[in-house]
Amino acid sequence: MRKIAILAACGVALVTGNVFPQLRQGDIEAFREEQLQRLEQFRSAKQREIAEFRDSLNEAYARFLEEKWESFNLYREERGFRPMPKPPVYDPSLPQPGDEPPTVVVDVPPVPAADTVPMPDFKPVNPEPKATVTAEFFGTQVRLQQVEKTHIGRLVGVSESNVADFWGKLSKLPVETIASDLQRTGSALRLNDYGLFLLARELAATYIPGASENERVVFSAFMLNQVGLSAKIGRSGGDLYVLLAARQELSNTSYFTFRGSNADPGRRYYVINLRHSRLTEIQTCAAQYGDGGTPLDFAVTATPQLAYAAGSEQLQFGGTGYVVGYNRNLVNYFSTYPCVDFGIYGTAPVDSRMIGDLRRQLSPHIAGKPQDEAVNHLLHFVQNAFRYKTDQDQYGYEKWNFAEETLVSAYCDCDDRAIFFAQLVRNLLGLETVLVNYPGIHLAAAVRFTDGSLTGGTYVTVDGSRFYICDPTYINADAGMAMPGVGDTVEIVEL
Secondary structure (H helix, E strand, O other): OOEEEEEOOOOEEEEEOOOOOOOOHHHHHHHHHHHHHHHHHHHHHHHHHHHHHHHHHHHHHHHHHHOOOEEEEOEOOOOOOOOOOOOOEOOOOOOOOOOOOOEEEEEEOOOOOHHHOOOOOOOOOOOOOOOEEEEEEOOEEEEEEOOOOOOOOOOOOOOHHHHHHHHHHHOOOOHHHHHHHHHHHHHHOOOOHHHHHHHHHHHHHHHOOOOOHHHHHHHHHHHHHHOOEOEEEEEEOOEEEEEEEEOOOOEOOOEEEEOOOOOOOOEEEEEEOOOOOOOOEEEEOOOOOOOOOEOEOOOOOOOOOOOOOEEEEEEEEOOEEEEEEEEHHHHHHHOOOOEOOHHHHHHOOOOHHHHHHHHHHHHHHHOOOOHHHHHHHHHHHHHHHOOEOOHHHHOOOOOOOOHHHHHHOOOEOHHHHHHHHHHHHHHHHOOOEEEEEEOOOEEEEEEOOOOOOOOOOOEEEEOOEEEEEEOOOOEOOOOOOOOOOOOOEEEEEEO
16 A cells, blocks of 8 residues: 655655656666657758748749849938038027927827837747857857858859849758857847848858858848848849838838739838948849748847947037047947937937946036936037037938937937937936927927926927927027927927
8 A cells, every 4th residue: 555644844745655666777768868869850850841941932032033023113201301500509689489389290109118128039940059150240259050161152143043043052051050040149149130131241251251242132131031031132233232121111211112912002122222322213023032021120129239349439518528438339330220210219228338428427417406407417418519510411311320329420410419318318317208300300309307397498298298398409508498490390209
């Protein structure tokens, strides 16, 4: 008879007698080995199944690429601001805008805060590699799995047959391994979908030594398709371009709408034009890869984990010098960004060294002060510490900067200042801030004061609360003072 004794004092159950049959160590090891073999057989079968399906997709798409590509007219949603020869300076002797709030015509949905949005759920096929080679991504060494060298040949032209042939050559690479590396590395570096595209561009040089720009284009579009993201290849003249579908609308970036059938509402593809050449039309294959893939997410919800390349900038304000450090690699990464929603710039996590230096040097001037005095100090700092120049004069095209880019740029304009100021207020004072867009004219910011220190001035109403205009381009103006001549019709970008 089997007996079970309960030791109530310590809550331990003692089992006496042979409840389970005795197993020899050799039997346990044999059972374990058998299960591992079965698991490996299952894994290998699934990998073969996936590889065969992928091969069939790539083979079918190569045939589509060989057919004559269609031409699409390109469109651009031009969004910029009225050129301003130089920022106006507040003159108390001149008439100022009254206390009446501007007319809000559009309430742009807020961009989710960085700490509430999960990163893309990358699920690498393989663990951290043991045998590795290295590649560089914006100054950061990344480890890739060692693969058998495969000479795939080069892209010899940009005709349909040339691109189709090169696509077929890429299909002969160890695609599963490369796709796994792309996803694993992207997750480790905390990259969003756009960052994954940039990573694919850089990995091209690992598998195609000395890769040309056109080869990088085909390789990156190929790899994005392999991991389920929506990318196509475009051609204009002798140059190839990556075409990306995006979750957000991009401004000042050429696009066309691709429709798979008459009933298909279409998908907008943006031309990633790192050369900044002027394009009016693009040719591309009349089919999408597989089911078209998932549009890319351009939101920045985490700081890319790039190797730290120390840089510093010196700013002058009120007779005081400020030395602010930053990561050169991060600035170079952001410099590739197309114009995205203003809210993405205003909510992106800021380089910890940069915001730490600003907090350390600005805090003595704002600590313990009423909110209006603290905000005014930060506002006057941005108004006077940066030099003004329009994007057209500085870059030759419209460009919107992340806060790190504004710090290192020789000059900045109204949108850069508004974004930088909003990030200062959010990070140093913890006050709610919005961006105030006077469409086609100007960008400013507005702050919600909670201590009653500011009750008069120009404001906008957001969800029943007053946010007082703070204009970092209106030199020496205080919170509540709107720049004259910009009108009273605004869009609110919640952060």
